[in-house]
Amino acid sequence: MKLYRFLxxxxxxxxxxxxxxxxxxxxxxxxxxxxxxxxxxxxMRCGQAVVKETEGTYTPDIKLGEQ
Incomplete structure (x- = not known):
């Protein structure tokens, strides 16, 4: 699965x-x-999108910061 975060x-x-x-x-x-x-x-505020490929199936309860 591919995960997305916006920092x-x-x-x-x-x-x-x-x-x-x-x-x-x-x-x-x-x-x-x-x-x-x-x-x-x-x-000023900064933002950066990051993505990660990982095993498993996406569910909304995944804690993205712990991946």
Whole structure:
């Protein structure tokens, strides 16, 4: 099955660590990163889609971050 996640966080090293952790767990970048200004918080936010091929059958109760 193919899994999809969209990672997001403020534009800090936290976001880079989140993406790095996913890559080290076998996730693969999908498309370009995105950036948007969060007016409520007054900060830039980053996002990156990642995908992963894995065994099994998809069900909505799969905890994607644990894959």
């Amino acid at each position: 997001s966080a403020d534009d800090t090293s936290e976001f880079c660590h989140k993406v790095t952790e996913a890559l080290n767990k076998g996730w693969v970048l999908q498309g370009d990163p995105t950036y948007a200004y969060d007016h409520a918080k007054g900060v």
